[in-house]
Amino acid sequence: MKKLFLLSLTLMVALALSLPAAAQRGRWEDDLPEKDEFHQTYQLSTGARVELRGINGGVEIETANVSTAQVDIVRSARTREDLEFQKIIVDHTPTSLVVRGENERDGWRGRNREVRQRVTLRIPRQVEFVASGINGRVRSGEIDGSLRIDGINGSVEVAQAAGHATISGINGRVTVTIARLGDRGIDVSGVNGGVELKFTDDINADLDVTGCNGSVYADMPNVTILGKLSRQNFRARIGSGGTRIAVDGVNGRVRLSRAGASEPR
Numbered sequence: 001m002k003k004l005f006l007l008s009l010t011l012m013v014a015l016a017l018s019l020p021a022a023a024q025r026g027r028w029e030d031d032l033p034e035k036d037e038f039h040q041t042y043q044l045s046t047g048a049r050v051e052l053r054g055i056n057g058g059v060e061i062e063t064a065n066v067s068t069a070q071v072d073i074v075r076s077a078r079t080r081e082d083l084e085f086q087k088i089i090v091d092h093t094p095t096s097l098v099v100r101g102e103n104e105r106d107g108w109r110g111r112n113r114e115v116r117q118r119v120t121l122r123i124p125r126q127v128e129f130v131a132s133g134i135n136g137r138v139r140s141g142e143i144d145g146s147l148r149i150d151g152i153n154g155s156v157e158v159a160q161a162a163g164h165a166t167i168s169g170i171n172g173r174v175t176v177t178i179a180r181l182g183d184r185g186i187d188v189s190g191v192n193g194g195v196e197l198k199f200t201d202d203i204n205a206d207l208d209v210t211g212c213n214g215s216v217y218a219d220m221p222n223v224t225i226l227g228k229l230s231r232q233n234f235r236a237r238i239g240s241g242g243t244r245i246a247v248d249g250v251n252g253r254v255r256l257s258r259a260g261a262s263e264p265r
Helices: 002-017 021-025
Strands: 034-043 049-055 059-064 068-077 088-093 096-101 115-124 128-134 138-143 147-152 156-170 174-191 195-199 205-212 216-219 223-225 234-238 243-250 254-258
Touching: 034 088, 049 115, 059 128, 068 088, 068 096, 096 115, 128 138, 138 147, 195 243, 205 216, 205 254, 216 234, 243 254
Parallel strands: 049 096, 049 128, 059 115, 059 138, 128 147, 138 156, 147 156, 156 174, 174 195, 174 243, 195 254, 205 243, 216 254
Antiparallel strands: 034 068, 068 115, 088 096, 205 234, 223 234
């Protein structure tokens, strides 16, 4: 129990130290009076890598069967002068799209400027998706490729993932629907909130939950408990077993269920 609370405290302190003071005071939900906007479309090949990092605000990812990416960015501040700081850079090639917060050389001058950022991407489903260092919630549509999300100061919601998924360092609730388990499975760690993994079909997997400060539910068909069940640790085989699902260091409830199943009472 002590180990889990230390992990959660370390996570929250690390997130707080990595963010501007203004970001720590609010959720960055509303725009400030002065704004600038960026709207651009890019061609992407099938299986391209899409990455977001260092964003001070919420991120929305919409997906479709398309070959282009639409990037929409709104930045807002109290003065036009403040908008000269904390800019967002877009780097693009046919196989890669990176949307990232600017690494300011003159960091001290811009340190106390409050600049809020909102990013919306409309991208192909068949991509490798990465999001890191986001000060706000992350919501994504269906991703038909690998998924890595880490260092998020807000909730994470993925409508559907098909492939290997790694989710870590989340200060908020995690909800992911899994359409297909990849050979490398799913890894979830360091979450200060509940974790909900929903599966569209029956699966064959080995479930390993450790260091959980909350109840564990495996509301799936053909679940066999392995070893001793305790509040912090849970091992089970789902179906015939095989692919690994690992959940570690969660300060909240962990639930695995079929997509569309009702919540437990």
